Amino acid sequence: MDARELRRWLEFYRDLGVRELRVPQAFFSHSVAGKIQNEAKDEKAGLQSTAYRAASGSFPAARQNEPKAVPFDAAVSGDPKTSAAGAIRAAASSAGAAGAGAVQPPAAAPAAGLVPLFDGGREGDTLERIAADLGDCRRCRLCEGRTNIVFGSGDPQARLVFVGEGPGEDEDLQGLPFVGRAGQLLTQMINNTAAREGMAVRRECVYICNVVKCRPPKNRTPEPDEMEICGQFLYRQLSVIRPRAICALGATAAKALLGAKEGITKLRGRWHWWRDIPVMPTYHPSYLLRPYNQNAKREAWEDLKKVLHYVYDEPPRPLSDF
Numbered sequence: 602m603d604a605r606e607l608r609r610w611l612e613f614y615r616d617l618g619v620r621e622l623r624v625p626q627a628f629f630s631h632s633v634a635g636k637i638q639n640e641a642k643d644e645k646a647g648l649q650s651t652a653y654r655a656a657s658g659s660f661p662a663a664r665q666n667e668p669k670a671v672p673f674d675a676a677v678s679g680d681p682k683t684s685a686a687g688a689i690r691a692a693a694s695s696a697g698a699a700g701a702g703a704v705q706p707p708a709a710a711p712a713a714g715l716v717p718l719f720d721g722g723r724e725g726d727t728l729e730r731i732a733a734d735l736g737d738c739r740r741c742r743l744c745e746g747r748t749n750i751v752f753g754s755g756d757p758q759a760r761l762v763f764v765g766e767g768p769g770e771d772e773d774l775q776g777l778p779f780v781g782r783a784g785q786l787l788t789q790m791i792n793n794t795a796a797r798e799g800m801a802v803r804r805e806c807v808y809i810c811n812v813v814k815c816r817p818p819k820n821r822t823p824e825p826d827e828m829e830i831c832g833q834f835l836y837r838q839l840s841v842i843r844p845r846a847i848c849a850l851g852a853t854a855a856k857a858l859l860g861a862k863e864g865i866t867k868l869r870g871r872w873h874w875w876r877d878i879p880v881m882p883t884y885h886p887s888y889l890l891r892p893y894n895q896n897a898k899r900e901a902w903e904d905l906k907k908v909l910h911y912v913y914d915e916p917p918r919p920l921s922d923f
């Protein structure tokens with residue numbers, strides 16, 4: 602990989618919202634690296650980059666030699682010969698000495714059958730290409746128990762995208778998102794709310810996907826590292842679809858998109874942002890299925906009404922109206 606490719610690779614992940622790059626401890630003995638390390642102290646941590654780990658296709662091994670985090674901006678800026686990018690390249694080329702978890706340049710051959718996450722940039726990216734890059738993904742431990750990867754479904758040019766947490770049992774078996782009881786409730790919510798508000802919108806008009814694409818064991822909440830790895834594919838999906846708004850279903854989706862620490866009750870009902878796209882967090886439909894959550898149900902319907910009007914009202918009105 603030459604300096605230009607490395608730079609493009611770094612910029613790609615920075616634009617996806619990845620805020621830090623993980624590099625091996627050995628890298629920090631490098632003189633340029635010391636400068637980055639100081640910069641890293643000043644930089645508030647965002648998403649931890651899993652790009653290298655994901656690209657290497659060997660998630661468990663990558664955990665063994667825990668690397669340090671470097672802000673992307675520091676890594677991307679400057680002359681490739683003398684900057685962090687150059688140093689990272691040097692570190693990558695000597696990574697073999699650092700052990701099994703060492704940083705590998707993304708051009709390194711992935712595990713059999715895997716396509717690295719980055720294979721040329723965002724230009725011309727499509728949902729088909731993302732699905733192809735995902736392949737028979739084994740980039741995190743969630744691959745172990747899955748039946749099917751649940752990529753997402755709906756209109757690829759949807760103006761509204763719903764993002765949930767991860768597949769459940771029905772979704773895992775069918776390979777489709779939100780097809781179980783919670784999914785049926787989501788369908789009703791979309792179809793009925795739109796009908797009541799006089800909009801010709803149905804579930805088929807939107808796009809639905811999850812933060813992680815494989816079912817977590819016993820439907821547990823995805824671990825942060827699993828969200829980081831699989832989140833790269835979610836970000837690419839959202840970047841390709843570029844909806845007018847995103848509805849984050851539940852705390853996990855809100856966390857993945859917004860990096861928020863607050864619970865869903867605090868976040869819901871207000872607009873937030875993923876890059877330049879407005880995000881409305883609301884309750885996950887599975888939470889609404891519980892009989893004692895009648896208030897939450899009403900609130901979720903209110904949130905959805907707001908989103909539908911913002912996205913589908915003609916002529917469009919500014920976000921501040923909703």
Ligand code: SF4
Nearest residue numbers: 738741744814815831
């Ligand atoms: S959850 Fe995502 S990253 Fe993990 S194995 Fe499945 S598709 Fe790959």
